[in-house]
Amino acid sequence: MDAIRLVNLTKKYGPVLAVENLSLAVPAGSMFGFLGPNGSGKSTTIGCMTGLLDPTAGEIELLGERFTAGHPGLKRRIGVMPENLGLFEPLYAHEFLAFIGRMFGLDEATARARVGELLEALELTDASKTLSEYSTGMRKRVAFAAAVIHSPEILFLDEPFESIDPAGVALMKQWLRRFTEQGRTVFITSHVLETVERLCTGAAIVTRPGKLVWQGDITTFPIHYDGKEFPALEPLFLHLTGERYADLKWL
Amino acid sequence: MNAPLILELLGLRYKLLWAKTRSRNGRIALFVTGYLLLVMLLAILGFGGFGAAVAAVRAGKALVIAQGVLTGLFFQAVLSTNILGFGMNNLFTESELRRYPLSAADRRLARHITALLDPFWFLFLALELGLALGMYGLGAAGFWSAVLAVLLLFGVNYLCARVVAAYIDRLMKRRGGPAILLSLVMLLSLLPGAVAPLLAKNRALGARVVEHLGFLPPFAAADAMLGSQGAAARGFLWLMAWAIVFAALLVRAERRPVERRVAASTRISWDSPFDRAGAFFGPALGPYVAHWLRFYARNPRTRTLMLLSLPLTAFLTYSTGHTLGPDGMFVAALGTASLATFFGTARIAVNQFGYSGGGFRRYLLLPGDPAGALRAASYASLTLGAAALPVLLLGWIALVPPFDPRRIVMLLASALTGLFLFNAAGVWVTLYNPRKGNYDSNFGNDLSLGGNLVVIGSVLCAMLLPRVLHHVAPAAVRPEAWWTLVPLPVLAAAVYRFSLAAAGKVFPARRERLLALVEGRD
Numbered sequence: 105m106d107a108i109r110l111v112n113l114t115k116k117y118g119p120v121l122a123v124e125n126l127s128l129a130v131p132a133g134s135m136f137g138f139l140g141p142n143g144s145g146k147s148t149t150i151g152c153m154t155g156l157l158d159p160t161a162g163e164i165e166l167l168g169e170r171f172t173a174g175h176p177g178l179k180r181r182i183g184v185m186p187e188n189l190g191l192f193e194p195l196y197a198h199e200f201l202a203f204i205g206r207m208f209g210l211d212e213a214t215a216r217a218r219v220g221e222l223l224e225a226l227e228l229t230d231a232s233k234t235l236s237e238y239s240t241g242m243r244k245r246v247a248f249a250a251a252v253i254h255s256p257e258i259l260f261l262d263e264p265f266e267s268i269d270p271a272g273v274a275l276m277k278q279w280l281r282r283f284t285e286q287g288r289t290v291f292i293t294s295h296v297l298e299t300v301e302r303l304c305t306g307a308a309i310v311t312r313p314g315k316l317v318w319q320g321d322i323t324t325f326p327i328h329y330d331g332k333e334f335p336a337l338e339p340l341f342l343h344l345t346g347e348r349y350a351d352l353k354w355l
Numbered sequence: 356m357n358a359p360l361i362l363e364l365l366g367l368r369y370k371l372l373w374a375k376t377r378s379r380n381g382r383i384a385l386f387v388t389g390y391l392l393l394v395m396l397l398a399i400l401g402f403g404g405f406g407a408a409v410a411a412v413r414a415g416k417a418l419v420i421a422q423g424v425l426t427g428l429f430f431q432a433v434l435s436t437n438i439l440g441f442g443m444n445n446l447f448t449e450s451e452l453r454r455y456p457l458s459a460a461d462r463r464l465a466r467h468i469t470a471l472l473d474p475f476w477f478l479f480l481a482l483e484l485g486l487a488l489g490m491y492g493l494g495a496a497g498f499w500s501a502v503l504a505v506l507l508l509f510g511v512n513y514l515c516a517r518v519v520a521a522y523i524d525r526l527m528k529r530r531g532g533p534a535i536l537l538s539l540v541m542l543l544s545l546l547p548g549a550v551a552p553l554l555a556k557n558r559a560l561g562a563r564v565v566e567h568l569g570f571l572p573p574f575a576a577a578d579a580m581l582g583s584q585g586a587a588a589r590g591f592l593w594l595m596a597w598a599i600v601f602a603a604l605l606v607r608a609e610r611r612p613v614e615r616r617v618a619a620s621t622r623i624s625w626d627s628p629f630d631r632a633g634a635f636f637g638p639a640l641g642p643y644v645a646h647w648l649r650f651y652a653r654n655p656r657t658r659t660l661m662l663l664s665l666p667l668t669a670f671l672t673y674s675t676g677h678t679l680g681p682d683g684m685f686v687a688a689l690g691t692a693s694l695a696t697f698f699g700t701a702r703i704a705v706n707q708f709g710y711s712g713g714g715f716r717r718y719l720l721l722p723g724d725p726a727g728a729l730r731a732a733s734y735a736s737l738t739l740g741a742a743a744l745p746v747l748l749l750g751w752i753a754l755v756p757p758f759d760p761r762r763i764v765m766l767l768a769s770a771l772t773g774l775f776l777f778n779a780a781g782v783w784v785t786l787y788n789p790r791k792g793n794y795d796s797n798f799g800n801d802l803s804l805g806g807n808l809v810v811i812g813s814v815l816c817a818m819l820l821p822r823v824l825h826h827v828a829p830a831a832v833r834p835e836a837w838w839t840l841v842p843l844p845v846l847a848a849a850v851y852r853f854s855l856a857a858a859g860k861v862f863p864a865r866r867e868r869l870l871a872l873v874e875g876r877d
Binding site for chain 1: 622623624625627642643645646649650653654711712713714715716717719720721722723724725794795863867870874
């Protein structure tokens with residue numbers, strides 16, 4: 105069964121086309137990498153899939169049900185770590201996480217217990233600082249904790265590993281692997297192709313404007329495409345999105 | 356000094372201003388601002404400064420009137436910048452300027468020059484120049500001395516406003532700072548009322564006091580502009596001395612790091628009054644309202660304004676009430692009562708999502724009706740506003756005898772009406788005219804045009820409506836007519852409920868636009 109299915113998803117901002125007829129299927133229980141250069145519509149696609157944005161056209165299906173922004177039942181089953189983290193700066197980490205937990209339907213006792221465990225595991229126990237005073241890496245960990253606190257069935261992570269220290273990344277990867285082992289799905293966007301290669305089972309590459317150019321299995325390499333052989337994700341990505349050269353003599 | 360780079364930054368300031376006109380809202384704001392500025396400038400030049408100069412010379416009291424006008428303008432500028440926040444927006448922050456090859460002194464200069472080139476300060480300069488040119492035109496002052504005196508005063512005025520702002524900012528970040536500030540504001544508010552009768556009784560004393568005020572910047576500027584050679588030189592020297600003192604104080608304030616309030620405990624505490632208050636709204640909306648109560652209550656400016664709102668109400672009631680006849684206090688209180696309910700939360704209530712930054716995105720990701728965020732925010736504002744009511748009414752009973760239950764009913768009705776109507780308007784401005792703001796700023800007016808209209812309009816309505824009624828239909832504001840006010844809060848509550856329901860329906864369609872606006876992408 106597909107956990108995520110997009111059919112001809114199109115998103116326009118006024119006259120600007122951000123995503124064009126994107127069709128994609130992500131099997132349940134997989135860790136899926138969604139790759140593309142800057143401005144290729146990755147965050148817009150996640151925005152449409154999580155209810156942040158309304159698609160201009162096309163259909164989104166999550167966990168076998170049609171998804172719209174006004175579908176609270178489905179929203180409760182997904183977790184999102186958005187592009188800009190979506191934190192409430194004046195709150196303390198435990199207040200923020202408890203609020204998110206309560207809004208996603210956890211009772212007060214469960215929410216508090218999970219907040220305590222998450223803060224402990226992610227080393228965020230300093231309760232003297234508000235989120236605005238946290239470092240970028242700590243803020244990212246809080247956003248990650250907010251995405252998983254209600255134990256969702258699909259996890260959407262937009263650039264999850266940037267700015268986090270190696271120990272934090274290792275812990276998050278361990279959690280994500282366990283997450284998919286339980287049959288849940290992870291949808292990741294990242295520019296770190298090595299991480300995607302090591303962590304994900306499948307990937308899709310989009311180019312501007314949100315146009316799918318490749319989707320496939322990345323558990324085995326080399327990948328054969330367009331009559332060529334690619335030993336890793338990076339050469340395939342550069343082949344599909346176009347390598348850039350600029351000879352700046354003064355640099 | 357890296358003058359070319361500073362000039363580039365000044366150019367960038369206007370490019371950024373111009374860039375705002377690329378959006379529809381920006382063009383409207385530019386048009387309205389330009390129009391208002393033009394009208395005000397004409398009015399000020401025509402009837403303000405120049406008119407004052409003509410009147411002063413004709414009355415043979417050029418020096419006295421120049422002293423009065425310049426003093427009024429000076430303190431008006433300091434108060435408006437610090438209370439209303441006009442003219443205090445730094446376009447470039449220190450950390451932004453550190454990217455460029457500028458020395459610390461250059462960065463300071465660039466920051467303050469870009470802040471000084473604000474239309475608000477232009478207005479004051481225009482008024483003061485009007486006075487100077489008027490004096491020159493009528494032969495009471497030399498051209499260069501008048502213009503130089505005004506320019507120096509203008510610089511001193513800006514520096515003084517900045518120094519006051521910097522020290523208030525520091526005070527606000529200290530434990531107990533808001534309470535100290537409150538006491539200072541009260542003292543300054545009550546001082547003129549206490550001193551004026553004393554001076555009125557003893558005019559000679561007043562004249563002697565004025566004689567000794569020559570060192571103050573506006574008096575020094577008046578001397579520099581109109582005084583004899585010796586007095587003019589003394590005036591210029593005083594102005595330069597003030598400029599040096601204020602500049603030194605400002606540099607000192609900016610160099611010394613602000614003392615941060617540190618949380619007393621590093622242990623997580625789950626016992627929160629916000630959660631307890633939120634629980635009254637039921638399990639579905641409770642956490643949402645508790646969240647918004649935290650958001651309001653942790654805002655330094657909201658806290659200060661909430662603290663100030665009750666004494667301010669008392670002061671305004673007293674200062675306007677005693678001019679309205681025997682029952683004037685009650686008539687004034689009918690208006691000011693509602694002020695106490697919305698003054699503290701006004702800034703966020705008319706721009707609920709403008710201070711959430713990236714957090715706004717989170718509301719849209721939560722399960723449930725996205726408009727829940729709008730409703731919860733409004734309920735939080737309503738709750739905090741309503742919390743002022745018992746104190747207000749008890750204060751009235753304790754301070755203004757005799758006790759009359761009809762008056763209490765009327766005050767309550769008026770306060771509730773104001774509370775509901777203000778928050779109803781706030782919901783619409785939040786949806787249709789939001790603006791990205793800085794949650795932590797203690798100064799600066801970061802509201803949109805709509806926000807300013809609602810806040811300033813509501814304050815004016817609260818101050819003026821009962822007075823108008825008192826003149827037009829005095830019977831309506833007498834205790835005998837207490838029952839006529841009872842339906843008003845019911846009607847206002849209906850308007851509020853309707854606004855909330857209607858805005859909730861519009862919200863999902865507006866959310867992408869709001870997202871772009873509050874995240875600063877439009």
